[in-house]
Amino acid sequence: xNASNDSGHKNKKIFLDLxxxxxxxxxxxxxxIAVVITNxxxxxxxxxxxxxxxxxxxxxxxxxxxxxxxxxxQNTDSLTKKxxxxxxxxxxxxxxxxxNVIAISYAVWKITEPHSFINNVANTDSAEALIENSVHSAxxxxxxxLYYIExxxxxxxxxxxxxxxTAEVNKQLQNTGIDILDVRLMRTELTADDTEIxxxxxxxxxxxxxxxxxxxxxxxxxxxEAGADIQAExxxxxxxxxxxxxxxxxxxxxxxxxxxxxxxxxxxxKFIRTLESxxxxxxxxxxxxxxxxxxxxxYLMGK
Amino acid sequence: MKRDEILTTLTGAFSFSxxxxxxxxxxxxxxxxxxxxxxxxxxxxxxxxxxxxxxxxQSGIHFKLPYPVQQADVININKxxxxxxxxxxxxxxxxxxxxxxxHMTEDGNILWVYMIVEWKVSDPKSYLVNSExxxxxxxxxxxxxxxxxxxxxxxxxxxxxxxxxAQIKTKEQLGKLISAYNIGIEIxxxxxxxxxxxxxxxxxxxxxxxxxxxxxLLISKAEDYRNKKLASAENEAxxxxxxxxxxxxxxxxxxxxxxxxxxxxxxxxxxxxxxxKARLLIETLEEVLPGCNxxxxxxxxxxxxxxxxxxxxxxxx
Numbered sequence: 001x002n003a004s005n006d007s008g009h010k011n012k013k014i015f016l017d018l019x020x021x022x023x024x025x026x027x028x029x030x031x032x033i034a035v036v037i038t039n040x041x042x043x044x045x046x047x048x049x050x051x052x053x054x055x056x057x058x059x060x061x062x063x064x065x066x067x068x069x070x071x072x073x074q075n076t077d078s079l080t081k082k083x084x085x086x087x088x089x090x091x092x093x094x095x096x097x098x099x100n101v102i103a104i105s106y107a108v109w110k111i112t113e114p115h116s117f118i119n120n121v122a123n124t125d126s127a128e129a130l131i132e133n134s135v136h137s138a139x140x141x142x143x144x145x146l147y148y149i150e151x152x153x154x155x156x157x158x159x160x161x162x163x164x165x166t167a168e169v170n171k172q173l174q175n176t177g178i179d180i181l182d183v184r185l186m187r188t189e190l191t192a193d194d195t196e197i198x199x200x201x202x203x204x205x206x207x208x209x210x211x212x213x214x215x216x217x218x219x220x221x222x223x224x225e226a227g228a229d230i231q232a233e234x235x236x237x238x239x240x241x242x243x244x245x246x247x248x249x250x251x252x253x254x255x256x257x258x259x260x261x262x263x264x265x266x267x268x269x270k271f272i273r274t275l276e277s278x279x280x281x282x283x284x285x286x287x288x289x290x291x292x293x294x295x296x297x298x299y300l301m302g303k
Numbered sequence: 304m305k306r307d308e309i310l311t312t313l314t315g316a317f318s319f320s321x322x323x324x325x326x327x328x329x330x331x332x333x334x335x336x337x338x339x340x341x342x343x344x345x346x347x348x349x350x351x352x353x354x355x356x357x358x359x360x361q362s363g364i365h366f367k368l369p370y371p372v373q374q375a376d377v378i379n380i381n382k383x384x385x386x387x388x389x390x391x392x393x394x395x396x397x398x399x400x401x402x403x404x405x406h407m408t409e410d411g412n413i414l415w416v417y418m419i420v421e422w423k424v425s426d427p428k429s430y431l432v433n434s435e436x437x438x439x440x441x442x443x444x445x446x447x448x449x450x451x452x453x454x455x456x457x458x459x460x461x462x463x464x465x466x467x468x469a470q471i472k473t474k475e476q477l478g479k480l481i482s483a484y485n486i487g488i489e490i491x492x493x494x495x496x497x498x499x500x501x502x503x504x505x506x507x508x509x510x511x512x513x514x515x516x517x518x519x520l521l522i523s524k525a526e527d528y529r530n531k532k533l534a535s536a537e538n539e540a541x542x543x544x545x546x547x548x549x550x551x552x553x554x555x556x557x558x559x560x561x562x563x564x565x566x567x568x569x570x571x572x573x574x575x576x577x578x579x580k581a582r583l584l585i586e587t588l589e590e591v592l593p594g595c596n597x598x599x600x601x602x603x604x605x606x607x608x609x610x611x612x613x614x615x616x617x618x619x620x
Contacts, residue, residue, distance in 0.1 A: 199501070217517065220521075225529065239543040246550075278591050292602070
């Protein structure tokens, strides 16, 4: 019993040792894998990775691929190589003709020099602050040279001022590793007071236009009516003169017909015409007195 | 004894080779689960190998190597995406939405627009890789483009026939900006749905439209008057001409009839002048005299004797 108990104890101890060893090995394996995984980096095509050692920049990776870092003593920051969009906060600027303009613009930018960027700017928030300052000062400077209408049109003497502002901002951001692709005016606003003034101007202008429309329409209408009256008169008088011409022609034609016929024997015509006129002039109750020696009397007396 | 057996089994269970097997099995399962990805019809897959883009895949089921070797991004590339700027006139009370759509015109007016821009992803890789937020860049570029177009137009042209032209210009400018940014976007269409004045001055603009309506009314009334007037003048003119025609026809007919009568008498007369003359005279007297009181005065003997013809009898023939 005792011996078997002893050997049982021994066996148990060996088993436990073996178990502990195995557990330790598993633990180490898991730990190793975990360390490898957490210190493996896949750097993307559109990404910049900064490896820092005790807070100091050790390495900047700007090419895609698989990388490893040292555990514990090294840590990483990731930045983007992509184009970023930043809406610059509104700023009130003065135009050359002393008008207040609230300008709202945007900037599209990216990091092109990672070393300069990391050393001089560090992160996106401070980059945006820098960009905002530069855009504000460039806008203030540029717009003070431009008349309000030029600011509204977006160009002065045919040249887009946004390009000048972009160039100026790029100049100010030299050595920051930032490249400004474009700074562009998105909107302009007027101050509340100026807006009221503009509204009043618009109102009076519109009322003027409305009045002009009506006045012009009244004139046009009366012109149309007067023109119609004249046209109508002309039409009628032309018709009259055409009618007279027709009648005249007919008269002439008729005269010709008469002349042609009656000229054959004017004497005979006179005779016929006289007879005709009797028919027309003599009627009942007409009293005719004939001398007895007149040819008619002779006829009447049957002599 | 029982405990020993348990221990033996336990040690056996933790045997190294078994653990490795389990481990490999787990890795295999992980690999299988992370090696398949699906791309739908309106999507596109972007496959990266160690961070570099190596393939663009179309719709379907695709295989890849597990992380960290390969990664896949699936992005939506609808044929037609839409960005709305501003709000339509009916919903104009929503101030926050219209902030981006209030712009100044060249002639000192303020204009609100409601526009729709249709766009598509023309280059999935650029769309994915070149910019942080392509949709936001697009939105800002749209606002900047419409601002500049409105800033070069008058309010009346934008509210009227100049709208189409403004759309074309906006599309052109926006297209230029977007292609300079190279963010894989292409503009398909720009539509200015509405352009209207701010609520504060709407009444004044309504007055102008009323005036236009009134003008049209005045002019159409005048045109009515003209049409009626001219129609009645033409009617009258036609009547005058018809009367003249009738007159001339009558005149000529009369002349023809009378001369024809004369001609036929004349033909007769030519044959025997005295007889015809006498006959005509007698016929006339016959016709005329019965109604008249005819007296024949016989003053040959110094006295005047009236012989009333009726007493002679009208039947001397």
